[in-house]
Amino acid sequence: MNNSSNIRLWAVICVALSSAFSAFAPVVRASDDIVFADFEGPDYGAWKVEGDAFGSGPVSKSFPNQKPVTGFVGHGFVNSYHGGDRATGRLTSPEFKIERRYITFLIGGGGWEGKTCINLVMDEKIVRTATGPNVERGGSEELSLASWDVASFAGKTARIEIVDQATGAWGHINVDQIVFTDTPPRVEAAPQPVSTRPEEVLYNGIVLPSEWPPRITDPKSRSPREVPYLEHPPRVINIDVGRQLFVDDFLIVILRPLVVLVLLGLREQELGVEAAASLVIALALRIRALT
Numbered sequence: 001m002n003n004s005s006n007i008r009l010w011a012v013i014c015v016a017l018s019s020a021f022s023a024f025a026p027v028v029r030a031s032d033d034i035v036f037a038d039f040e041g042p043d044y045g046a047w048k049v050e051g052d053a054f055g056s057g058p059v060s061k062s063f064p065n066q067k068p069v070t071g072f073v074g075h076g077f078v079n080s081y082h083g084g085d086r087a088t089g090r091l092t093s094p095e096f097k098i099e100r101r102y103i104t105f106l107i108g109g110g111g112w113e114g115k116t117c118i119n120l121v122m123d124e125k126i127v128r129t130a131t132g133p134n135v136e137r138g139g140s141e142e143l144s145l146a147s148w149d150v151a152s153f154a155g156k157t158a159r160i161e162i163v164d165q166a167t168g169a170w171g172h173i174n175v176d177q178i179v180f181t182d183t184p185p186r187v188e189a190a191p192q193p194v195s196t197r198p199e200e201v202l203y204n205g206i207v208l209p210s211e212w213p214p215r216i217t218d219p220k221s222r223s224p225r226e227v228p229y230l231e232h233p234p235r236v237i238n239i240d241v242g243r244q245l246f247v248d249d250f251l252i253v254i255l256r257p258l259v260v261l262v263l264l265g266l267r268e269q270e271l272g273v274e275a276a277a278s279l280v281i282a283l284a285l286r287i288r289a290l291t
Contacts (some may be wrong), residue, residue: 030041034100034180036160039076044091046051051089053080053164053172060143070176071143072106080109080116080164085171091162098158100180101151103128108143110170111135115163120148120197122158134170147185173229 037047043057056075062069080089103120109132110116120128128148133139150158182204196206 003182006206024086033183035177036096036103036180037073037178038080039176040074041076046094048092049089050092052083053087053089054078054091054162055082064178067141069108069141069143071108072174072176074177077143077174078162079172079174080162081174082171085169086167087172088165088167095157095159098150098153098156098180101149101154101182102147102185103160103178103180104145104147104185105151106143106176107132107174107177108132108141109134109145109173110164110166112166112170113162113225115166116173117163118173119161119163120150120158122153122156127153127158130166133168138168139170141174143176204289206245 039058041057044054049056059079060075060077063079063081063084065084069077069079078091080087105118106131107118111129111131111134113129117129117131119126128150130146131142132147160178162173163175164171166172
């Protein structure tokens with residue numbers, strides 16, 4: 001066998017081996033999602049941990065004195081409630097190259113900008129940020145889907161940091177399932193913080209509920225919604241309030257002559273009780289016809 005035959009033989013063997021090994025190699029297409037962090041391990045791996053708030057690794061449930069945490073995927077998630085709301089800290093990811101259009105993640109906890117947040121950092125600058133939904137007492141520990149559009153940063157190097165620098169109410173953050181994807185995420189509008197306060201009685205006697213604005217449990221429902229501030233309507237509304245002002249002025253203008261006749265007749269004793277009663281009945285019938 002000459003040299004040219006040997007070269008062709010080795011070429012065929014190399015191609016065959018390459019094809020064989022490639023069959024076992026994972027194929028990553030442009031549209032495949034990349035799970036950057038699912039926080040299922042016993043620790044944070046290559047993430048840098050600072051402070052005490054995040055502990056030594058992900059947790060699988062809420063801490064004592066913390067409301068039940070829901071909405072996370074799998075068994076583990078980031079929870080900066082180690083030591084309560086007073087603890088602070090920071091989690092910083094390894095650097096990565098942006099190769100997908102979107103970064104999605106689950107987030108919950110405090111809604112304090114710059115203090116309980118997840119940030120996308122490039123060249124030591126925060127280019128994207130998000131917080132949890134809660135700033136008032138009450139609220140929920142549920143994690144919700146959020147996302148960043150990072151198409152304009154394609155090919156650049158970045159890192160993610162999860163920050164807890166708050167020490168008051170809702171001074172913690174929960175994060176899970178950070179994914180790089182080309183699929184537009186279906187992210188529901190983030191719930192607005194709900195303010196709770198003592199019930200307030202307005203000047204017209206209507207009692208506002210303690211939770212204001214009221215929650216909408218199903219925004220897509222077509223069923224009639226109850227008016228929350230009329231759950232306990234006042235027994236009497238003053239006639240000089242709101243729409244009553246128009247109605248009463250209208251009745252007074254139309255019926256004033258009859259009212260004056262009745263009052264004058266009784267005062268001057270020129271009108272007997274029976275006649276006054278007849279006028280009152282006529283007045284009542286007139287009101288009924290007008291309303």
